[in-house]
Structure formats: C-alpha cells, structure tokens
Amino acid sequence: xxxxxxxxxxxxxxxxxxxxxxxxxxxxxxxxxxxxxxxxxxxxxxxxxxxxxxxxxxxxxxxxxxxxxxxxxxxxxxxxxxxxxxxxxxxxxxxxxxxxxxxxxxxxxxxxxxxxxxxxxxxxxxxxxxxxxxxxxxxxxxxxxxxxxxxxxxxxxxxxxxxxxxxxxxxxxxxxxxxxxxxxxxxxxxxxxxxxxxxxxxxxxxxxxxxxxxxxxxxxxxxxxxxxx
Numbered sequence: 332x333x334x335x336x337x338x339x340x341x342x343x344x345x346x347x348x349x350x351x352x353x354x355x356x357x358x359x360x361x362x363x364x365x366x367x368x369x370x371x372x373x374x375x376x377x378x379x380x381x382x383x384x385x386x387x388x389x390x391x392x393x394x395x396x397x398x399x400x401x402x403x404x405x406x407x408x409x410x411x412x413x414x415x416x417x418x419x420x421x422x423x424x425x426x427x428x429x430x431x432x433x434x435x436x437x438x439x440x441x442x443x444x445x446x447x448x449x450x451x452x453x454x455x456x457x458x459x460x461x462x463x464x465x466x467x468x469x470x471x472x473x474x475x476x477x478x479x480x481x482x483x484x485x486x487x488x489x490x491x492x493x494x495x496x497x498x499x500x501x502x503x504x505x506x507x508x509x510x511x512x513x514x515x516x517x518x519x520x521x522x523x524x525x526x527x528x529x530x531x532x533x534x535x536x537x538x539x540x541x542x543x544x545x546x547x548x549x550x551x552x553x554x555x556x557x558x559x560x
Contacts, residue, residue, distance in 0.1 A: 332375065335387070339394065343387035347491040348377040353471040359479060360524070368472075378472060378488045378496065380458065405431060407440030410552040415440070433544055444547040449540050453509050454500045457536040461495030463527040477521045483508055485522055495528060503540060511538050 335341040350369040354376060355362050368374040392399060404417040408429065414422045414437075429437035439445075461469075464487075473487040482505075486498035499518065501508035507517045512534045519526040 332377070338388070338391050340387040340391035343390055344379065344384060345377060347383065348379040349470075349489045349491060350377050351470055351472045351489065353468075354474075355468070355471050356474045356476065358476045360477075376472065378490050380490050380494060380496070383491050405429075405437055408437050410441065412552060433542065438546075441551050443549075443551065446545045448543045448545075450542065451502055451504070452500050453503050453538055453540040454498055455509075455511065455513055455536045455538050457497050457499070457513075457532055458490070459495050459497065459528055459531050459535070461489055461493055461528070464489075464495065475522055475525070481505060481508065481521060483518065483521050485518075485525065487525070497528070497532075499536075509538065511536055 332341060335344055352367065352369060354366045354368050354374075356364040366374060368376045389399065403420075405414055406417050407415040408427045409415070412424050412427060414424055414427045416422070427437070429435045431437055470489065472489070475485040475487060477483050482502060484498075484500040486496075486500075488496040488498075490496055499508075499513065503509055507514050513529070513532055513536055515526075515529045515532065519529050522529070
C-alpha cells in the first residue's frame with residue numbers, strides 16, 4: 332500500500348476496495364481468533380480484484396504520460412539491457428523488470444538457475460457474487476479451516492462491487508475436493524454455512540498446486556543483487 336501511495340495509485344484503489352472491519356480465523360465452525368482492522372488501529376487490510384488493482388496502477392501510469400503498448404508479448408531479455416518481443420523487435424532499456432509470473436519466460440531467457448518445490452496442497456480460486464453474504468460478520472475477511480470429516484480450507488474475502496473471492500485449499504490426494512469443476516456437495520458438507528455461494532460456482536474456478544520458487548539470484552547485468560528468496 333505504501334508503494335501504491337508512492338506511485339499515486341492508492342486513492343483510486345482504496346476508493347472502492349473492500350475494507351473489512353475484522354479478520355477472523357474459524358476452526359471447525361468456531362472462531363479461534365479475531366483481529367479488528369481498518370479502524371482506529373495500525374492494521375490496514377483492503378481486498379479487491381486484480382482488475383481493480385491494475386486499473387488503479389494503469390490510471391496512475393497514464394497520468395504520468397507512460398505509454399502502455401498491448402499485444403507486444405515479451406519473450407526474453409539480455410543482460411546489457413534489452414527487452415525482446417515476440418515479433419522480433421528489441422527495445423533498449425536502462426532496466427528491464429520481468430513481472431510476467433512465476434513461470435517467467437523473460438527470467439528463463441536469462442538462464443538464472445531456478446529450483447521449484449511443489450507442496451501437498453492445491454488451491455481453487457474463484458470469484459462469485461456475494462449477494463447472500465451481506466452485513467454483520469460477512470463483512471469480515473474469514474479464514475475457514477476444517478479438520479473433520481476431512482482437511483479443507485476456504486479463505487473468504489469480500490471485494491469491490493459485490494464480488495466475493497474464495498481460495499479453496501485441499502490436499503492434492505483428496506481427489507473429490509481437488510478437481511474441477513468443484514464438488515459443491517463435498518465442500519458444502521464441510522462448510523454448510525457457505526452452501527449458497529458454493530452452489531453458484533458451477534464450472535468456474537482455477538486450480539493450482541502450492542509451489543515455492545527459489546532463484547540463485549534475482550538480477551543479471553550491471554548490478555546483480557545478493558542471493559535472496
């Protein structure tokens with residue numbers, strides 16, 4: 332959020348982002364921790380869709396006269412400061428920032444040694460309508476955990492414009508819970524309070540396995556950084 336303030340994007344982001352009054356953790360239906368946030372305290376948490384966040388950043392860039400060129404896919408970079416595009420064009424730069432995801436093609440083109448570790452849990456991410464969950468505790472960000480009859484987790488995060496983000500975690504070896512489309516009956520049997528939302532997901536959702544990516548270094552060229560994770 333300090334970065335968004337520094338680049339002039341904070342106000343646009345905060346204007347419509349959801350500002351929950353509290354953050355809860357519930358275990359097997361029982362609240363085990365609660366923290367007041369976004370009030371007269373130091374804990375500030377705002378939740379929003381990626382599109383809302385990106386829109387605020389893009390608007391800030393355009394106000395500064397930054398040119399944004401779409402349909403110009405980056406496929407690589409060179410240590411001397413050159414960005415390579417799919418159409419064969421090369422652009423010189425003082426600095427190339429590879430922010431194209433965990434499987435960055437720009438990073439891989441620089442042959443930086445990468446180690447990737449997969450964990451036992453995967454996650455389904457989906458945006459749905461939160462119309463059934465308005466007011467009261469449903470304004471909170473809630474981390475639902477269950478260990479009986481099976482280990483499952485749902486992160487419940489309201490977003491702007493009546494959207495609701497679900498991050499649904501399950502062990503990879505739990506085939507009933509880790510496949511798409513989601514099995515609403517399985518998830519609903521563990522989280523009955525969320526059934527009205529679970530039943531609306533249908534074929535939507537994206538599934539990914541939790542991974543850690545470790546790089547030998549994070550930059551190449553004039554001033555390589557020290558090893559970090």
